[in-house]
Amino acid sequence: MSSRSISFLQLPLITKPEPSPEENAYYAEYWRVMGRIFDRDFPQGEAYTIPELPLWVTRLSAVARRLDWTPRLVDFASYTGPERNIDVGDLAGQVRATAPSLVAMSPYTANYQLAVALARGIKRLAPRTTVVVGGPHVSELPQESLRDGFDYVVVGRGEAPLAHLLSELSAGRRPGNGYPGLLVPGPGERTAERRELFQDYWTMEADYGVLPRGYPLHYARIYATLGCPYRCSFCADTLWIGMKPYLQDTERLRRELTRMKERFDPAVLFVGDEVFTLNHDHCSAVIDLLGEVGIPWFCQTRANLLVRDSDRKLLAKMPDAGCRLINIGAESTDSEVIQNLQKRITADQLHAACERAKEHDLAVLTYWMVGAPGESRRSADATLDDMVGLLDAGLTDLVDYFICTPYPGTSIYRDPGKYNVTIEPKPWRLWREDIPSVMSTVELPAAEIYDLWLAGLRRITSVMRAESMQSAP
Structure with a gap:
């Protein structure tokens, strides 16, 4: 030994001492809907505090x-x-x-x-x-x-x-x-280069033995692919996972899922790939595998990767393979904001992607933000209208709605002048998506962005609550 x-x-993780009434009401509805989708109870509170492996x-x-x-x-x-x-x-x-x-x-x-x-x-x-x-x-x-x-x-x-x-x-x-x-501190500390994916990452099996059996969790995250070829200006994940997508061999993934299931018996799996539907052949094989494993799961992808004719085949396979929910990045429906976020999607693609998912009996969660570069009160209100419109139309079941935060590693953080925003040098503990932002746009100071966010939460909660009352027996 x-x-x-x-x-x-x-x-x-550090939570807010006293969440606002708007947040408490929003999360109560959020977890109610999530529980309905997966036929289980989830703990209440901020989404990012839910235990995972x-x-x-x-x-x-x-x-x-x-x-x-x-x-x-x-x-x-x-x-x-x-x-x-x-x-x-x-x-x-x-x-x-x-x-x-x-x-x-x-x-x-x-x-x-x-x-x-x-x-x-x-x-x-x-x-x-x-x-x-x-x-x-x-x-x-x-x-x-x-x-x-x-x-x-x-x-x-x-x-x-x-x-x-x-x-x-x-x-x-x-x-x-x-x-x-x-x-390490000392000579040459500025010369070290960032490593990309470790060459043995996919061949070296994860050590689940380091975690106790019965580790408390409500879902387990897996990755079939690491990397994302897109360059959204608000996303720091490419600093961590790289730009080049690395595909995991499905047989290795099968062994990993089998060991995970035997040791932890997770009730839900989250396929954490940034763009799950990027590579059709690989994605199709992973969907088949997940169907064999038999654990309900959800995934995330981009709107433009759900609207191609070939995407229909993937969507058609997902429900029978256990997929209950697909998460789609929206962020905004304002063309200027979308351009500043370097999303490379359109509002029409978002609407079409939600329609495609619902046609195949998949629940849909969409990601949104307020206070992004180029945001104004007009664009924030218009985006909220579109978001609520998708909820009202039954094309979205859930929304994640937060304040745009320029985390270190993002393009916005590195070059705020390019995006015409002001970033305040606040302590790192204040760099959060649920308090007054560290960033202001030309038209919106941080305090106003926070007020718009709270107002948005109230409206979203009201719509989700009304939908639940209509669907109640």
Whole structure:
């Protein structure tokens, strides 16, 4: 047994101390509809706080085991809640109790400062413990993370950099800069390049053994494809998953799903591919596989990838294979806003895509935002009218509606002048989609964007509630 251990920290998410009445009412209807679609109860609250399998841990744990390191999950997901309720000292003490040689974490933007505080707490209690951080936020801002006290920063995909780091530490060496995707304070820290997908990613099976049986979750995410060839200006995912789509072999995916089902028995699967219907042949094979697995599932794609004649064959197969819901990115129906978001779709395509899905008895969720570059009160109101029109017409069952936030890694964040927006340098914990924005457009200050969002939630909730009353027996 290896004497070296690595603790992977699943950080808590930070919620608002007191959600607005509009949010509480919206989520009550949201989860009621979701429960109807999947014939099960879902917990109430913000959608992003619903427990799911920490896939990043299972992938990196497999790397560690292969190099004779002992991996361990330290799961703080149950601490999710208002920041004032999270005792960082207590969490650091729990990490120390696992006596790890190395600690790894992958924060989002909104809980990055929590990760910094936790790393410093761990170093105070156990100065010789190596603390590594990765993920999309730090991949865009690695030098800031080095200044914040992390020993190593992983830029981009983490499998290969972690393998290099663990190999070097096992040999008694502490690697410096020069290996792509791995940064350490000191000379050359600006020269490391971001790694694309680890070459063995699809051949190396996820280590589900690092997670306890009965891990609490309401759905499990899987990926049949990693990567997205589109360049939406508000999306930072390409920083994390890359632009080139990588297809998983369906037989490997079958083994992964079989092991996942045996160990966790998830009630719902989410195919997290950014554009599930991008590659028809591969998508068709995955649909067949999901039908064999027999777990209800949902997926996401783009409107323009549902309106081609050849897309009908995919949609026709989905319901019998267990698909209950398809998520479609809308964002806006204003042509200027769509152009600024670099969506490369039209409002007509969105309407047609929703119609296609409903023709094949699929429920539809559409993603929307307010406060994007070029947004005005007129365009925000018009988009809301269109959104509600789709709900009224029964072409959309659910909507995700949030405030446009220029997360690090997005084109908007990198070049706000190009999009004619102003970004305020607020603390990272305030970079959220459900509070007054860090960004203002030419016509809309952040406070007004927030008011428009709350008004939109009220209207959406009213429509969903009316629809439920009409459909009640």
